[in-house]
Structure formats: structure tokens, C-alpha cells
Amino acid sequence: MTAVTSAAFDGGFRQPVFDAQTTFRAIMDALARPGRRVICRPLATAPAPMSPLMAAVALTLVDPETPVWLDGALAASADVRGWFAFQTGAPMVDQPADAAFAFVVDPARMPPLSAFAQGTPEYPDRSTTLVVSAESVEDTGAVFTGPGIETSVLFDTRPAIPAFAEQWQANRALFPRGVDLLFVAADAIVGLPRSSRLRTG
Amino acid sequence: MYVAVKGGERAIENAHRLLADERRGDRTLPSITLEQIAGQLSLAVDRVMAEGSLFDRDLAALAVKQARGDLIEAIFLIRAYRTTLPRFGATHPIETAAMRVRRRISATFKDLPGGQLLGPTFDYTHRLLDPDLAGDPDLPAPALRPELPTAMPRVTDLLGNEGLIEADPAETGEPVGDLTREPLSFPADRDLRLQGLARGDEGYLLALAYSTQRGYGRTHPFVGEIRMGEVEVEIDVPELGFSVVIGRITVTECQMVNQFKGSAKAPPAFTRGYGLAFGHQERKAMSMALVDRSLRAGELGEDRTAPAQDEEFVLSHCDNVQSTGFVEHLKLPHYVDFQAELDLVRRMRTEVAEKREAAE
Amino acid sequence: MNALPPTAATVAHDTPAYNFAYLDEQTKRMIRRAILKGIAIPGYQVPFASREMPMPYGWGTGGVQVTAAVLGPDDVLKVIDQGADDTTNAVAIRGFFRKTAGVRTTTHTAEATVIQTRHRIPEAPLAEHQILVYQVPIPEPLRFLEPRETETRTMHALEEYGLMHVKLYEDIARHGHIATTYAYPVKVDGRYIMDPSPTPKFDNPKMHRSKALQLFGAGREKRIYAIPPHTDVVSLDFEDHPFKVQTFAQPCALCAAEGVYLDEVLLDDKGGRMFVCSDTDNCEERRAAGHRGALAGDDISRKDRS
Numbered sequence: 001m002t003a004v005t006s007a008a009f010d011g012g013f014r015q016p017v018f019d020a021q022t023t024f025r026a027i028m029d030a031l032a033r034p035g036r037r038v039i040c041r042p043l044a045t046a047p048a049p050m051s052p053l054m055a056a057v058a059l060t061l062v063d064p065e066t067p068v069w070l071d072g073a074l075a076a077s078a079d080v081r082g083w084f085a086f087q088t089g090a091p092m093v094d095q096p097a098d099a100a101f102a103f104v105v106d107p108a109r110m111p112p113l114s115a116f117a118q119g120t121p122e123y124p125d126r127s128t129t130l131v132v133s134a135e136s137v138e139d140t141g142a143v144f145t146g147p148g149i150e151t152s153v154l155f156d157t158r159p160a161i162p163a164f165a166e167q168w169q170a171n172r173a174l175f176p177r178g179v180d181l182l183f184v185a186a187d188a189i190v191g192l193p194r195s196s197r198l199r200t201g
Numbered sequence: 202m203y204v205a206v207k208g209g210e211r212a213i214e215n216a217h218r219l220l221a222d223e224r225r226g227d228r229t230l231p232s233i234t235l236e237q238i239a240g241q242l243s244l245a246v247d248r249v250m251a252e253g254s255l256f257d258r259d260l261a262a263l264a265v266k267q268a269r270g271d272l273i274e275a276i277f278l279i280r281a282y283r284t285t286l287p288r289f290g291a292t293h294p295i296e297t298a299a300m301r302v303r304r305r306i307s308a309t310f311k312d313l314p315g316g317q318l319l320g321p322t323f324d325y326t327h328r329l330l331d332p333d334l335a336g337d338p339d340l341p342a343p344a345l346r347p348e349l350p351t352a353m354p355r356v357t358d359l360l361g362n363e364g365l366i367e368a369d370p371a372e373t374g375e376p377v378g379d380l381t382r383e384p385l386s387f388p389a390d391r392d393l394r395l396q397g398l399a400r401g402d403e404g405y406l407l408a409l410a411y412s413t414q415r416g417y418g419r420t421h422p423f424v425g426e427i428r429m430g431e432v433e434v435e436i437d438v439p440e441l442g443f444s445v446v447i448g449r450i451t452v453t454e455c456q457m458v459n460q461f462k463g464s465a466k467a468p469p470a471f472t473r474g475y476g477l478a479f480g481h482q483e484r485k486a487m488s489m490a491l492v493d494r495s496l497r498a499g500e501l502g503e504d505r506t507a508p509a510q511d512e513e514f515v516l517s518h519c520d521n522v523q524s525t526g527f528v529e530h531l532k533l534p535h536y537v538d539f540q541a542e543l544d545l546v547r548r549m550r551t552e553v554a555e556k557r558e559a560a561e
Numbered sequence: 562m563n564a565l566p567p568t569a570a571t572v573a574h575d576t577p578a579y580n581f582a583y584l585d586e587q588t589k590r591m592i593r594r595a596i597l598k599g600i601a602i603p604g605y606q607v608p609f610a611s612r613e614m615p616m617p618y619g620w621g622t623g624g625v626q627v628t629a630a631v632l633g634p635d636d637v638l639k640v641i642d643q644g645a646d647d648t649t650n651a652v653a654i655r656g657f658f659r660k661t662a663g664v665r666t667t668t669h670t671a672e673a674t675v676i677q678t679r680h681r682i683p684e685a686p687l688a689e690h691q692i693l694v695y696q697v698p699i700p701e702p703l704r705f706l707e708p709r710e711t712e713t714r715t716m717h718a719l720e721e722y723g724l725m726h727v728k729l730y731e732d733i734a735r736h737g738h739i740a741t742t743y744a745y746p747v748k749v750d751g752r753y754i755m756d757p758s759p760t761p762k763f764d765n766p767k768m769h770r771s772k773a774l775q776l777f778g779a780g781r782e783k784r785i786y787a788i789p790p791h792t793d794v795v796s797l798d799f800e801d802h803p804f805k806v807q808t809f810a811q812p813c814a815l816c817a818a819e820g821v822y823l824d825e826v827l828l829d830d831k832g833g834r835m836f837v838c839s840d841t842d843n844c845e846e847r848r849a850a851g852h853r854g855a856l857a858g859d860d861i862s863r864k865d866r867s
């Protein structure tokens with residue numbers, strides 16, 4: 001681990017009120033219309049390996065009231081940790097199950113979805129929202145149906161989450177418990193709420 | 202030809218101008234000053250601060266003036282302002298044992314260290330209207346102790362030394378809950394219950410407290426002590442590494458001492474009911490203490506049978522800003538729903554009439 | 562301690578400069594997080610730390626907080642109450658957002674990007690880019706059967722909705738009808754029973770697979786819930802008593818519209834009455850397009866009667 005550099009203090013929203021609103025509408029759109037690429041210009045920056053759009057998503061949703069979990073690649077950067085502390089004030093947690101938000105830049109090595117907070121039957125909202133990097137989003141691959149989807153939608157992200165189909169079916173089987181995903185590409189967000197069903201066969 | 206009612210905007214504007222006019226009243230008389238309200242209607246200001254959850258006499262006085270003396274409206278104004286204020290941190294718990302006491306009475310001991318101090322009270326006044334107060338009579342100067350006592354031991358501490366009363370709950374180090382930042386869920390811990398009661402409507406708590414005395418969940422209370430005076434408010438300043446006193450506030454504290462025969466869970470001992478309110482709010486603090494003790498029924502292994510013991514009932518309905526909003530919202534137009542009900546009632550009446558005819 | 566308060570003038574100086582759309586950013590974040598959970602769990606009531614708003618609880622504080630959390634400078638806002646843009650509370654809420662957010666407002670349904678409503682859904686089908694925000698007084702559909710939150714929360718968790726069906730069936734047994742005419746319960750995406758807010762059940766079918774995102778805010782009860790676009794919203798019924806909406810015997814007296822919800826207006830104390838569109842924008846647009854009802858006359862200019 002390295003010492004914090006000045007990068008930790010850069011990269012906040014230039015117009016916090018309006019930039020957060022713009023980014024939020026893209027996030028909301030993405031979650032309300034699963035599988036759709038919602039274009040969102042990144043309005044913030046953060047130290048590598050965190051992408052500018054992931055930084056904007058973090059600034060929009062995270063604050064001292066939301067425990068945050070970072071994957072290994074992010075946690076290894078003192079600048080990223082410093083950036084979260086300075087820009088959001090969010091408490092950092094070691095256990096994925098304690099997180100309100102989890103940020104993942106290395107999906108190939110992330111913990112299973114079941115390791116994150118799943119909510120309770122009475123309070124299924126007490127679950128983790130995962131914000132996951134995607135180098136690319138393709139409109140091929142798995143077929144999803146469910147709320148927010150007119151008929152069905154195809155999409156796939158790279159790099160892939162290991163055994164994603166099985167994991168997602170297990171996540172859906174928990175409904176209303178379960179986690180929600182926000183895939184963040186360079187200039188677009190794709191949402192996958194727990195309500196989305198993966199069509200098989 | 203029919204023209205639908207329009208012009209809501211102008212109607213509202215006119216109504217508010219009329220309100221301002223009535224608030225001002227007779228313009229040949231001077232407008233009442235905030236100093237007069239804060240100084241001479243001080244208990245109204247105290248209630249607005251207590252239930253508005255904001256210790257600020259000037260703003261509370263302004264709210265009373267703006268609300269034309271309607272205290273629930275004034276509390277509402279203060280709450281709506283308070284919610285926009287930034288939060289810098291939480292204070293240390295205030296130390297009421299170190300209060301600069303202006304009034305202190307105990308119903309449980311004839312005399313006690315520090316003595317009984319009546320202070321400014323309505324108690325033992327004859328409730329006879331005083332025609333002199335229609336004017337501005339000369340008043341003799343009050344007779345005060347040369348030095349206000351500090352560090353008067355609390356009755357509950359004196360009882361505690363003998364182990365006769367349950368111990369104060371130990372500091373857990375857990376952050377204290379705040380129902381204005383996190384939605385209340387049940388069961389609620391005592392910190393949240395006390396916060397709800399402290400902000401709760403005085404009349405509502407008074408009625409609930411009274412109901413416990415009349416047998417709806419009796420708690421066998423004694424006023425261990427009521428004290429009123431000024432306490433210091435301390436806050437940690439991380440930059441300095443120590444805490445500083447940021448001011449003094451007036452509070453009224455009531456500690457009820459309740460008989461407790463013991464249960465499967467606890468040996469016989471006296472138990473506590475706690476009330477605390479901004480300003481001089483004795484009725485509020487006492488009612489709060491009675492209701493606090495009632496809400497502890499579950500924890501003490503008592504049967505929960507009465508309204509005052511039911512935390513969901515008590516806490517869901519104690520906030521007068523909420524209750525006045527919802528009761529008064531019935532004034533809003535409901536004609537879409539009423540139309541649906543009209544249609545149903547007409548249809549059902551027709552069907553009943555048809556059935557009756559068919560039967561004849 | 563007896564230092565007297567500063568004068569009114571200094572108090573006025575403390576008047577805060579309110580943030581865009583009134584709410585502070587931390588509050589907006591908290592509400593936005595609740596909205597996202599609501600969207601992810603359609604029909605589930607998400608608890609949120611509702612703030613005290615400068616308007617009374619029960620008068621739209623939930624809807625106002627949701628609107629304030631989603632609204633941006635490019636939005637065009639429409640506010641209706643009972644279907645009308647000029648009801649007093651709609652006027653007051655529209656004025657609030659004009660003042661605190663400076664957003665453009667409209668009465669035209671098609672022009673709006675965000676529509677806040679109390680008790681109605683506009684007649685014209687909503688489009689994909691639109692958001693409908695409902696003001697909700699009592700978000701819990703089971704509340705009138707079971708007043709305790711601790712109980713109803715468990716019922717939702719266990720999907721134990723028998724009580725609701727029993728209640729509706731008792732209506733049928735007693736009256737031959739389901740005697741619920743507004744706030745008629747629906748099932749969302751086959752899972753949660755949800756209160757559509759006190760809209761007449763006439764509007765329930767409009768929620769089903771709507772293209773617009775529907776958000777619900779209950780300020781006093783501190784709950785937010787949502788229906789994403791294209792989501793199944795089914796009104797509860799029974800095979801032998803299928804769900805039916807109210808029909809009106811006559812068309813709108815002003816624009817001759819049929820199949821829309823009408824307000825009954827009393828004209829005198831001798832039983833004279835007329836029925837006119839509850840959705841005032843829909844009615845005006847139809848009249849502008851030349852439709853004439855029985856009592857429309859030729860002059861349809863708006864007149865103030867304040």
C-alpha cells in the first residue's frame with residue numbers, strides 16, 4: 001500500500017447539486033429499465049483504478065450514512081480509500097455483508113453475490129447495491145425479463161462475473177431479498193435490479 | 202353555460218393577505234415585539250422550543266407571533282426551519298446534577314440535601330383572575346437566595362446509593378438514535394422512545410399519563426424530584442482535542458420513582474420514569490416520565506394491556522405536527538373519491554330497491 | 562441566560578438560503594437511495610427518513626420530497642390534485658417548486674417530464690420519458706385490516722395476504738359488490754400487495770404496464786415505493802367477481818368525452834347536476850380540438866371567479 005497523494009482530494013463534482021441530479025437520473029433510469037445502456041457523461045474523476053463514471057456514481061449515492069466495501073484492487077490504493085474518505089465520508093467495512101454499497105473494478109475476482117447483504121424478509125431493502133466496472137456492454141448474451149422490461153432484453157458485460165447465470169438465478173430465487181447491480185462502463189450505466197429474471201433454455 | 206371554478210392562485214394570495222391583516226390586528230396599537238413574547242409569554246415560547254426540538258428563544262417567539270399564538274402552528278414553523286439546519290455534531294449528555302437549580306421539589310422526602318426550592322411556580326396560587334394584570338402594576342422585587350445552589354444531588358442518586366432503585370442504565374458507547382434521521386421501527390429502544398416523547402404533544406402525553414393513574418396500566422408513581430434550571434451544553438471539538446461549553450439551556454427534569462414488586466426478571470426495587478423538556482415545562486416533563494415508565498412494561502416483565510404501555514400506539518400518534526397535518530388534510534378536496542363512493546351508494550340503493558320490488 | 566433575543570431584524574438575517582428544490586443534498590441522497598430500492602423491489606414500501614417540510618403532513622410532503630429528489634433544471638413539472646391543475650393544493654405545490662427550483666411548469670400532460678399527482682392518473686397514456694409521482698397518505702394497503710406496522714410488515718414478508726381477500730369477499734357476501742371504490746389494492750409483479758394511493762379504482766388499469774416510471778411518496782408515514790415501467794399491476798378480484806371500473810351514464814358536459822372519469826357538479830338545490838372531466842387538461846385539449854359537450858356553449862374562455 002502506498003501513501004495518500006493529492007489525487008485523493010481531486011475529482012469531486014464541479015456543480016454538486018446539478019451533477020448529482022444528472023447522474024442520479026441516469027442511475028434511476030438504468031435501474032428502472034434493466035439491461036438498457038443509459039448514457040451518462042462522467043462528471044467526476046477519481047484515482048485509478050476507479051473510473052470517472054464510477055466516481056460520479058459514488059458521489060451521487062454514498063455519504064457518511066452508507067457503509068462502503070471496496071474490492072481488492074480498489075482497497076489496495078491508498079488514494080482511492082483517501083478519495084472515499086475525503087469526498088464522501090463513508091465508513092469503510094471489511095465484510096461485504098456489512099456494506100450498503102460495494103464497488104468492484106475486478107469482477108473476475110469478486111466475492112459471490114451471496115456474500116453481500118441480502119436484506120431480511122421484513123426489510124429486503126437492507127441489502128447491498130453493487131457497482132461493478134464493465135469494460136464493455138453487449139446487447140447479446142443472456143436474456144432478461146421482468147419489471148422495467150417491455151418484452152425481454154439481452155445484455156452481457158465484460159469482464160464477466162464468474163458463474164453469473166447461476167449466481168443471478170440464486171439471487172432472484174431469494175426475492176424480495178437479494179442484491180441489485182449497477183454495471184458502469186466508460187460512458188453508460190446498465191442496471192440489473194433483483195427483480196430481473198434470467199430466461200433459461 | 203358553465204364555467205369551471207378557476208383562479209386558485211389568486212384566491213390563495215388573497216387569503217394570505219387577509220391572514221397577515223388579521224395577524225396584525227388593530228393598527229392603532231403597537232405591534233407586539235418578540236422581546237415581549239419571549240419575556241412575557243415565556244411558557245408558550247418554552248413549549249414551542251420543546252416540541253419544535255430547537256432551543257432558540259428568538260425563533261420560537263417569532264414563530265408564536267407568526268402563528269398568531271397557535272402553538273401547534275408555531276411548533277410546525279420551527280420544525281420546518283430546523284430540518285434545513287446543518288448538523289455539526291452531538292453534545293455530551295447534559296449533567297442535570299450540576300444544574301444551576303431555580304426550582305427543585307421532591308414529593309418523596311420532607312427534606313433532603315439542597316432542600317426544597319419552590320421557585321417560580323403556579324402551585325399554591327389561588328386561581329383568581331387578577332384584574333390588576335389588565336394594567337402594568339408595580340411589583341415588589343423577588344426575594345432570591347444570594348447564591349443559586351449548584352451540584353444538588355438528585356433524589357434518584359440518593360436512593361441509588363442504598364441500592365433501592367434500579368441503576369441508571371450504563372453507558373453503552375453506542376450512538377444515540379435520532380428518529381429525525383432514521384425512520385422509527387418497532388420495537389424502539391428507550392433512547393428513541395424518549396426522543397419521541399420529548400417532541401411529543403403535551404396534551405396527548407398528559408392524557409396518556411392521566412390514563413395510567415386511572416388504572417389503564419398503573420405504575421404507582423411518586424415524584425422523586427422535579428428540577429428546573431440551567432445546564433451547560435458541551436461539545437467535543439476534534440480540532441482541539443477537548444470539549445468546550447457552547448452555551449447554557451434551561452431544562453425541566455422529572456424523575457418518577459415507581460413502586461415495583463419484582464418479576465421473574467428482576468427483584469423488588471424502585472424503578473424510574475424519566476422526563477426532560479426544554480424550558481420550564483413541568484406538566485410535560487411529568488407526563489413524559491409517567492409514559493416513559495409505562496412504555497418500559499415489556500422490559501420489566503409487566504403485562505402490556507393499556508394504551509400507554511403500547512409503544513407503537515404511543516409513538517405513532519404523539520407528534521402533533523404529524524397528527525394535525527393528517528387530521529386537517531381532510532379539508533383538501535376529496536371529490537374524486539367521493540364521486541366513486543356516491544356512485545357505489547346509489548348503485549347499491551337501486552339494487553336494494555329492485556330486490557324489494559321483485560319480492561313484493 | 563436571560564440575555565434577550567436579538568430583534569426581529571437580526572432573526573431575518575439568519576434566514577437560510579435554501580438549496581435547489583429546498584432539500585439539502587444529504588437528504589436528497591437518502592431519498593434517492595430509497596427510490597432505487599423501491600424500483601428494485603416493485604410495490605415494497607421502503608422506509609425513509611422523511612423530513613419535516615414547510616407544508617403540513619398529509620398535504621403532499623411525501624410526493625414533494627420524491628419530486629424534489631428527482632427534479633432537475635431541465636425538467637418540466639405538472640402538478641395536479643383531483644385531476645385538476647388549478648386546485649388550491651396543486652397551485653401551492655407548483656408554486657413551491659417554481660420558487661425553490663425555478664423549474665418550468667406546465668398544465669399540459671404531454672409536455673411534462675415529471676407529474677406530481679394527488680388522487681388521479683391523467684387520462685392520456687403516459688410516455689416513457691415521464692415520471693408520475695403520487696402523494697400517498699396511508700401507504701399500507703393492509704392498514705385498515707390491521708393497524709399495527711409490526712403485524713403488517715410480517716404479513717408482507719410472508720406474503721400472507723389472506724386477510725385482504727377475506728375482507729373483499731365479505732364485501733361481496735354482504736353487498737354483492739366489492740365496496741372499495743378508491744385506493745383499491747393491487748398486486749405488483751405477482752408479489753407485493755400495494756396501495757395505489759386514493760385514486761379511484763377507475764384509474765387502476767392505467768398503472769398496469771405503464772410506460773412511465775411511477776413513484777409513490779408517503780411523508781408522514783415515511784415510506785417510498787415504486788412501479789417500474791412495463792410492470793404487471795393487477796387489481797385484486799375473484800373469478801366470480803372480476804374487477805370492474807366505474808362507468809358514467811353520460812359523457813362530459815363540456816367536451817363530450819366518454820370513458821373518462823367525471824366530477825359531479827351540483828348546479829342548484831333542486832337536483833340539477835352535471836358531469837365534467839376530472840382531468841381538466843384533457844378536457845381543455847379536447848375542447849380546443851373542437852369537441853363540444855351539451856353544456857359547453859360557444860364561449861369556452863377561462864373566467865376567473867375568485
Ligand SMILES: [Zn+2]
Nearest residue numbers: 813816838844
Ligand atoms: Zn371534458
